Amino acid sequence: MKLVIDSLVKNYGTGNVLDEISFEFEEGKIYGLLGRNGSGKTTLFSCLDDLIPTTSGSAFLVDEFGKKIQLDDSNVGLVLTEPRIPDFLTGYEFIRTFMEICNINEIDKIDDYFEIISLSKEDQHKLVKEYSMGMKNKIQILMYLISKPKVLLLDEPLTSFDVIVASEIKEILKELKNDHIIIFSTHILELATNLCDEIVVINNGKLELVDNEIIHTSDFEERIVEILRNEE
Secondary structure, eight states: OEEEEEEEEEEOSSSEEEEEEEEEEETTEEEEEEOOTTSSHHHHHHHHTTSSOOSEEEEEEEOTTSOEEEOOTTTEEEEOSSOOOOTTSBHHHHHHHHHHHTTOOOGGGHHHHHHHTTOOHHHHTSBGGGOOHHHHHHHHHHHHHHHOOSEEEEESOGGGSOHHHHHHHHHHHHHHGGGSEEEEEOSOHHHHHHHOSEEEEEETTEEEEOOGGGTTSTTHHHHHHHHHHTOO
16 A cells, blocks of 8 residues: 655645645655654645645555555544644543544443553543643544554654653554554654654655665764755
8 A cells, every 4th residue: 555645736825835746655664754844744744634625736545456545534644733632521532432433343442542542540531621732642642543544644743742651652653554654743853763664854845755774874864954954
């Protein structure tokens, strides 16, 4: 399975934030997406998740037989930096409702799922409006650990986690990658090199794949800074 981006353009009226991007992301890998603030990382994710319309171009999945598959809520999951979760429900109520809506017949495993993200019984039954940002992010990630969409887009989600939970989530993502396409947006170079199989830089509205041979060398940070400094 591949995620194919074909000549994707997003224009807000003052120029192209995404400038005819063409790129392929493969199943079985975690891609680190690096870029400066305002470079278009969140815009790209929002276009792929259909939160905002593209100006032109397209994105779709291609299966092992070459069949094109349209992107939709069933195969794309977007983990936002600032989660959008109804605050009038408890964490437990939200996840249970999510599983019922998605016809996920594993309600008996709900306690096991909460254990994955280390959310205590007490916190599970608090209203979401009482949650910290980190707790909301746990719930958001749990949604997609349960539903397992083919494409998982993560917009800097680990920054609000403590060290232990962030480490646990990273291990879960490594396990998920075998059957998924995971794109991980971050500004932390060390996190990108530790977690990701490929590094992609978004710069001047384009995507550029970084040579894998330099990722774990002393030249990596210098190369990334060089690319980003050349942004017009």
